[in-house]
Amino acid sequence: MRIFSQKNRKLHLGKFPMEKIKRVQKTTTYISEEIPRVPKRANFFNRAAIGDLGPKAKHERSRFVSKIPFARSMGKVCKAHMEMHKGDVFETKVDLPGDPNERAEHFKALGYFLNADLVGICKIPDYAWYSHDTDGSEIEPRHKFAIVVLVDQGFETLDAASGDDWISNAQSFRAYMWGSNIACTVAEYIRQLGYEAQAHTNFDSDVLHIPLVMLAGLGELSRIGEVVLNPFLGPRFKSTVITTNLPLAVDKPIDFGLQDFCSKCMKCATECPCNAISFGEKVMFNGYEMWKPDVAKCTSYRVTNPKGGGCGRCMKMCPFNKEGLIAHRLGLWAAIKIPLLRGFLARLDNWLAFGKQNEAKKWWWDLEIVDKKITVPNKVNKRSVKRTSKKPPIERLGMYPVDTIPRPDRTETAPIDRKEGQRFYELGRRENSARKAKEKAGGE
Numbered sequence: 303m304r305i306f307s308q309k310n311r312k313l314h315l316g317k318f319p320m321e322k323i324k325r326v327q328k329t330t331t332y333i334s335e336e337i338p339r340v341p342k343r344a345n346f347f348n349r350a351a352i353g354d355l356g357p358k359a360k361h362e363r364s365r366f367v368s369k370i371p372f373a374r375s376m377g378k379v380c381k382a383h384m385e386m387h388k389g390d391v392f393e394t395k396v397d398l399p400g401d402p403n404e405r406a407e408h409f410k411a412l413g414y415f416l417n418a419d420l421v422g423i424c425k426i427p428d429y430a431w432y433s434h435d436t437d438g439s440e441i442e443p444r445h446k447f448a449i450v451v452l453v454d455q456g457f458e459t460l461d462a463a464s465g466d467d468w469i470s471n472a473q474s475f476r477a478y479m480w481g482s483n484i485a486c487t488v489a490e491y492i493r494q495l496g497y498e499a500q501a502h503t504n505f506d507s508d509v510l511h512i513p514l515v516m517l518a519g520l521g522e523l524s525r526i527g528e529v530v531l532n533p534f535l536g537p538r539f540k541s542t543v544i545t546t547n548l549p550l551a552v553d554k555p556i557d558f559g560l561q562d563f564c565s566k567c568m569k570c571a572t573e574c575p576c577n578a579i580s581f582g583e584k585v586m587f588n589g590y591e592m593w594k595p596d597v598a599k600c601t602s603y604r605v606t607n608p609k610g611g612g613c614g615r616c617m618k619m620c621p622f623n624k625e626g627l628i629a630h631r632l633g634l635w636a637a638i639k640i641p642l643l644r645g646f647l648a649r650l651d652n653w654l655a656f657g658k659q660n661e662a663k664k665w666w667w668d669l670e671i672v673d674k675k676i677t678v679p680n681k682v683n684k685r686s687v688k689r690t691s692k693k694p695p696i697e698r699l700g701m702y703p704v705d706t707i708p709r710p711d712r713t714e715t716a717p718i719d720r721k722e723g724q725r726f727y728e729l730g731r732r733e734n735s736a737r738k739a740k741e742k743a744g745g746e
């Protein structure tokens with residue numbers, strides 16, 4: 303719903319007023335100068351497939367998306383796009399407008415024309431390139447610029463869902479599929495203009511999306527952990543990336559007060575069905591700070607979930623996952639502009655039980671593919687709102703930094719060591735407190 307006329311709004315600005323959000327020189331998440339590159343073997347979906355999370359996760363990993371018929375069909379579309387990720391570059395470089403600003407505006411407007419929800423541009427730091435592919439071969443950081451495209455997972459459908467029922471993976475794939483359409487089209491177009499370009503989608507990506515989404519000024523890293531939150535879409539999006547050597551003007555990171563808001567709100571942590579999200583302080587992980595989630599717990603839960611396919615309940619329950627003028631825009635304005643209100647707004651969201659399932663919006667069928675037959679599952683996750691922000695007395699989270707990752711080409715199982723993971727978590731917590739204390743004392 304648009305209240306005011308958008309007649310004179312330039313198309314590269316998109317539909318959300320991102321130009322009103324404060325821009326900053328550095329991300330609101332601390333990033334040191336020394337970030338190691340990691341191989342695709344580190345990806346916990348890959349680890350589950352190889353058996354590092356045990357036999358049950360290994361078995362279910364092979365079907366956790368394709369067990370939902372609708373998610374499976376979108377997956378097939380994305381798979382068909384894979385041959386378009388890379389491609390030949392036209393021999394003649396087109397004489398494009400010399401100004402990188404004009405070019406950046408062109409590609410943003412193009413993204414919006416193709417139905418992107420948000421588009422940003424950044425330079426790609428080396429660490430955002432995976433170091434090795436799944437076969438162990440090295441990956442070269444080959445392009446300097448990233449066009450980062452965000453696609454909504456769909457507010458109204460998520461409003462009806464529990465976040466971990468029989469639509470969850472299909473919501474992910476809705477966004478992956480549109481993202482794949484956009485990224486493959488834009489990459490091919492850039493190659494026709496005579497410049498190298500590659501699409502990085504959910505089916506194959508040589509880059510890590512989280513740092514790129516932040517650097518392209520599309521959001522701040524949230525308590526959920528490995529999720530960037532945009533003020534208008536909340537955490538409810540998937541990203542897709544086009545890397546290129548075509549020089550483009552870049553965006554700056556944003557600051558809308560999320561680090562402070564998340565320090566006063568625990569809703570994602572309270573509502574996570576497997577306690578994978580931290581109630582505590584940020585930790586240092588591979589040279590940057592974050593609220594690291596326990597990805598072993600999250601991956602196991604998502605792939606083995608017996609009452610649904612996948613999970614995204616943390617996104618669903620976040621107070622920033624809203625739409626509408628009163629519920630969202632006014633609340634958002636207050637959360638950004640009045641820091642003193644943030645704790646109250648977080649409590650109010652809980653008290654008003656925002657995030658409860660809205661049955662009026664349910665449209666999909668609960669269906670599961672078992673042994674190539676479609677069945678109606680007899681179990682479905684239905685959830686209400688916990689309405690508490692109490693930290694559990696004991697919180698056992700593990701994390702798995704670069705030194706714990708199996709060799710890039712290792713195809714045999716390398717079971718994770720949960721005790722060691724918990725030890726690393728404690729070390730990361732201490733490292734971050736020491737860093738902050740030093741910063742406070744005026745050190746580096």
Ligand code: B12
Nearest residue numbers: 344345346510511512527528529530540541595601613614
């Ligand atoms: C594998 C994966 C998972 C796995 C395992 C993660 C893991 N660590 O192995 C699990 C199951 C946990 C998972 C869960 C979810 N995921 Co996920 N995931 C991925 C995926 C496909 C690959 C990441 C990877 O290879 N990790 C392995 C290594 C690299 O992990 P790592 O070293 O610990 O680094 C992680 C972070 O620390 C961060 N990171 C890496 N380098 C750097 C550097 C800096 C400076 C910083 C600040 C951060 C950072 O990114 C990595 C993300 O896993 C990415 C897509 C992508 N290509 O980036 C999506 C992605 C990160 N997931 C996404 C989402 C949305 C989710 C879920 C909400 C599920 C859902 N229904 O949508 C949950 C959220 C869980 C949580 N609490 O954070 C989105 C995030 C979009 C956003 N809003 O920011 C992504 C980008 C997918 C996409 N295309 O949009 N995911």
Ligand code: SF4
Nearest residue numbers: 574600613614615616
């Ligand atoms: S952290 Fe993982 S298991 Fe927990 S709510 Fe988010 S997606 Fe679900």
Ligand code: SF4
Nearest residue numbers: 524525564567570620
């Ligand atoms: S639920 Fe609360 S703590 Fe979690 S990401 Fe959203 S605002 Fe931050």
